[in-house]
Amino acid sequence: MASRASVTIEHVAQAAGVSRQTVSRVINKGPNVKPEVRERVEAAIAALGYVPNLSARRMGGGKSYLILAVNDRQRTIENWRAGRGNDWVDQMLHGGITECEKHGYHLIFELIDTDPATAPRQLSNAIAALRPDGVILTPPHSDNEELPVLLAERGIPCARIGRRPGTQFIDVFMDEEEAAAEITARLIALGHMRLAFIAGSPEYGNSTKRLAGFSRALAASGLGEAAGCVAKGNFRFADAAQEIERLLTRADPPTALIAENDEMAFAAMHVADRLGLEVPQQLSIASFEDTPGVRFSVPPLTAIRQPTAEMIAAACSQLIAASAGGPAHGSIKLPYRLVERATTGPAPAPAKRKTG
């Protein structure tokens, strides 16, 4: 029965007939408490509905029970403003909140400027105010070399998402290059001989990795790099549409497109429609992202599903372990999934083929 005024550790101590420190040991699962005393304390906690005040715990020198997850401000806000949504953010919360809850932790999601010149100060301010037990850096912040150092100096463990493993921090990632190579190889296996990669922003390190996978698969197939071309999108519908239209209307157009995000893949579908190209009969389209809407598109989009929630969950659990004395470095590779829906299929029969 929680009383009106908040119940403190002192109330529990009195109710259980022990000192504050003993109660503290019990709630922190410390050693050196006689089982019967522990039970008495736990009974008092339950009876009083006691929940420790996190601010006080922090002030006393303990943990803050807070994980700070940091996202890129510009892109996030731009997506919000445009009504485009941020499924990535939703997925982060999914993994982060679910995992944090399990350990009695709370997730705080914040936005930090992309600009490498202002990011350190902003992060610095956030951790000074919040004193989180760990920080999660997502792209492109995970590619900023200064941020993890700043965190390390202050003794705050840090996890980077979508970053190739280093040795000093906790790196959680999926194999972007392999994913790009797999979808490329799959399209080649379907008979496509001219493929295009619609790139997002080079600011995101993933672009580089995916592009490498695209090239690798092309080379490995024997088709050679000449079979592939790269269009520079910027993750946005309109600009991508323009680039794609240029690609599809040229002399020897690609028969398969790989877009770095769903929005650009949708742009491809609209352009295809305008040009009278049937998907997937005349043009195959695949994406990296797999936001909720893709299942409802007509036809439903083939896409690489990134394990976003799983990566954030893994980051949280590592960070929590680190702040409990575990290692503050390591690397975790999580599997992606290639979800083949209806926008990819066999290449159209060539007008004229030389080889038998």
Place this chain on the structure above:
Amino acid sequence: MASRASVTIEHVAQAAGVSRQTVSRVINKGPNVKPEVRERVEAAIAALGYVPNLSARRMGGGKSYLILAVNDRQRTIENWRAGRGNDWVDQMLHGGITECEKHGYHLIFELIDTDPATAPRQLSNAIAALRPDGVILTPPHSDNEELPVLLAERGIPCARIGRRPGTQFIDVFMDEEEAAAEITARLIALGHMRLAFIAGSPEYGNSTKRLAGFSRALAASGLGEAAGCVAKGNFRFADAAQEIERLLTRADPPTALIAENDEMAFAAMHVADRLGLEVPQQLSIASFEDTPGVRFSVPPLTAIRQPTAEMIAAACSQLIAASAGGPAHGSIKLPYRLVERATTGPAPAPAKRKTG
């Protein structure tokens, strides 16, 4: 130049040659500080890169600079698990984080069980741990009568989203009934004489209000309530599809459908496609929700756009004002927007019409 070890109010006080309390007055924008002293302190703060520790502020008896936003656990997690996403959550963050940032606040998003029996205890635990300066309750928690009382007992201001204004708390809402009436009237104006409302869950108070608007518009048009029918969906694609198919295959099928969320509207589009009904030529479809994907559907969906981000932003700003001594009650009505895209149009010509 922030030093390695964290800089405290004491460091600032020494650097400025004043006492801690004076620094405290400056950072809290308190009165009674000579302009020149204030400037000196501000200079020291800037020079040292001082940012107050929120835990300490809270412990000292000040504000926590935390707003807790609470969402329904079951539905949120179900959406996450199913890969459906939660645009609502993303929108909340949009409004909440942007507004909180402006005031030096931080938003914490948490999940609380829908079950009215366990919700109070869970909320109670969260506020005992976090001690937020304000709490935002979203549907269906905003319809729980116990929660705001519990909060009030602990002196925490509370904002309810999507709730008809009471007089005791901060209620932020849009006129759901009016929105339903407007879209209904619009469809009637387009010549539709048989309309159906695909309802979500009655657990969400909005359903009731929207249904009332639907009925009201029907009555006001002279068509009468007999012209409208209600199908019970549960916000889910599959179940809605079944209900909708039943509706559309009966003797005198509706020519216009209003779904309570986008997913059910998409279900309607799929059923229409299967039944060979052209949208909007033979069937008009409208939705309440307007998630990002609807602009990319084929054809793009007509929908009521809820001011979710704006409601959460308004809630935050009211809550922050309340915790600074402002009123902890009031009501804010925010405008919705009917976005007519391509799924609604004139009613199909009737097989036989009696009136001229």
Place this chain on the structure above:
DNA sequence: CTGAAAGCGCTTACAG
């Protein structure tokens, strides 16, 4: 295995 003491970094009354 348990408790008395000190202190974390602030803020709120309370003096002057």
Place this chain on the structure above:
DNA sequence: CTGAAAGCGCTTACAG
């Protein structure tokens, strides 16, 4: 207009 004191609710060494 400014400062000395007390205290918020915990935890960490440190004794016993």
